[in-house]
Amino acid sequence: MAEMKKVKAAIVGCGMISGAYFNGAKKFPSIEVVACCDNFPERAKEKAEEFGCKASTNKEIYADPEIEMIINLSPPKMHSTINIEALEAGKHVYTEKPFGVDEADAEKVIKLAKSKGLRVGSAPDTFLGAGYQTCRKLLDDGWIGKPISATAIVMGRGPEKWGQAPFFYDYGAGPMLDLGPYYITALVNLFGPAKSVVAMTKKGSEFRTLGADVAEQYKDQYKPYGKYPVNVTTHLTGVIEFCNGVYATVISSFEAFGHNHPPIEVYGDEGTMCCPDPNTFGGPVKVLRKLNKDGWVNAPLSHIYSDNSRSLGAADMAVGIRNNRPHRCNGDLAQHVLEIMLSFDKASEAGSKIELKTTCERPAAMPLGLDDGQIPE
Numbered sequence: 001m002a003e004m005k006k007v008k009a010a011i012v013g014c015g016m017i018s019g020a021y022f023n024g025a026k027k028f029p030s031i032e033v034v035a036c037c038d039n040f041p042e043r044a045k046e047k048a049e050e051f052g053c054k055a056s057t058n059k060e061i062y063a064d065p066e067i068e069m070i071i072n073l074s075p076p077k078m079h080s081t082i083n084i085e086a087l088e089a090g091k092h093v094y095t096e097k098p099f100g101v102d103e104a105d106a107e108k109v110i111k112l113a114k115s116k117g118l119r120v121g122s123a124p125d126t127f128l129g130a131g132y133q134t135c136r137k138l139l140d141d142g143w144i145g146k147p148i149s150a151t152a153i154v155m156g157r158g159p160e161k162w163g164q165a166p167f168f169y170d171y172g173a174g175p176m177l178d179l180g181p182y183y184i185t186a187l188v189n190l191f192g193p194a195k196s197v198v199a200m201t202k203k204g205s206e207f208r209t210l211g212a213d214v215a216e217q218y219k220d221q222y223k224p225y226g227k228y229p230v231n232v233t234t235h236l237t238g239v240i241e242f243c244n245g246v247y248a249t250v251i252s253s254f255e256a257f258g259h260n261h262p263p264i265e266v267y268g269d270e271g272t273m274c275c276p277d278p279n280t281f282g283g284p285v286k287v288l289r290k291l292n293k294d295g296w297v298n299a300p301l302s303h304i305y306s307d308n309s310r311s312l313g314a315a316d317m318a319v320g321i322r323n324n325r326p327h328r329c330n331g332d333l334a335q336h337v338l339e340i341m342l343s344f345d346k347a348s349e350a351g352s353k354i355e356l357k358t359t360c361e362r363p364a365a366m367p368l369g370l371d372d373g374q375i376p377e
């Protein structure tokens with residue numbers, strides 16, 4: 001690993017999440033962020049100074065022959081456009097979630113990448129962390145027997161307090177496209193690809209009112225505050241049928257002030273596994289086995305990367321590029337997850353089951369015993 005030629009990357013979009021990527025990338029020797037850009041050049045300049053890379057423009061980055069990979073951290077509605085621009089420029093592209101906001105654009109990205117022999121990757125990469133890799137090992141090793149069903153529940157009152165509320169209630173976001181990628185990807189990591197979706201979805205109200213506790217940095221962007229329209233469904237509930245036979249009940253909602261459900265639970269014929277928040281890399285993982293008279297026990301985390309390791313998926317893609325092996329957070333997985341998520345509204349509107357058109361390989365498990373920064377070859 002130490003001898004592998006680093007993949008030089010550029011970050012497009014220097015907003016809130018970019019710091020985690022700049023920091024994360026420093027931990028992984030397979031990747032080096034050499035440039036960044038943003039529609040607001042001062043944001044790129046600030047990040048470039050902080051993290052020691054070059055502030056550029058999109059055009060300069062696309063034209064730079066040294067840069068092999070674009071890390072796309074733009075807002076969701078821009079993802080497919082930037083993915084296509086990057087691929088047209090001959091770069092591999094790793095994008096933040098969701099993979100796109102509609103299926104046609106996502107498919108264009110996949111087809112273009114395949115026609116050019118380039119890689120497409122997508123967040124989330126949290127399922128590669130210690131928490132979900134431990135869950136997967138426990139499941140695959142039979143600790144809860146054969147999985148029969150699961151629940152995945154993410155509910156809150158909505159992100160008004162972050163000041164980005166109009167974005168979250170507009171087409172391309174909502175609870176499913178914003179938080180669903182973590183939950184649905186975690187389920188596909190556990191169970192493999194899905195077959196169908198049934199669902200009912202709705203809006204809690206036609207308008208939301210931006211709260212007074214708006215983050216200072218957004219005050220200029222979203223004036224005037226007040227009522228703004230809700231253009232997406234804000235309470236989605238349904239069942240995903242996985243090809244391995246598991247039925248996962250999913251609730252994704254901005255319509256609850258709080259709840260006490262675990263993020264994800266898996267019910268097997270020999271026990272139950274309570275999984276951590278899939279929007280994090282760590283634990284806890286708890287298991288209740290039918291033969292265990294102590295009841296619930298905390299399972300030790302078997303894998304590395306329990307701290308915030310965003311960039312892990314991009315670093316794994318870099319090793320995949322160099323070693324000519326598939327990368328785990330790949331476009332097929334992200335496209336399948338996107339189709340599952342979009343199928344909730346479709347199933348609700350149609351009042352019937354949606355048979356999924358896309359599929360993917362269950363991503364390879366991470367091996368045990370990696371050192372910090374190490375990615376499997």
Ligand SMILES: NC(=O)c1ccc[n+]([C@@H]2O[C@H](COP(=O)([O-])OP(=O)(O)OC[C@H]3O[C@@H](n4cnc5c(N)ncnc54)[C@H](O)[C@@H]3O)[C@@H](O)[C@H]2O)c1
Nearest residue numbers: 012013014015016017038039040073074075076078096097
């Ligand atoms: N903020 C989080 O906690 C978080 C966590 C995980 C994932 N994400 C995802 O990461 C992505 C970015 O989120 P964020 O919170 O950083 O958003 P943000 O709005 O803070 O940042 C996005 C940045 O992209 C820039 N941008 C837009 N179009 C561009 C273009 N064509 N070229 C260059 N720059 C462009 C914007 O100017 C902005 O600075 C989203 O897809 C989001 O879902 C965010």
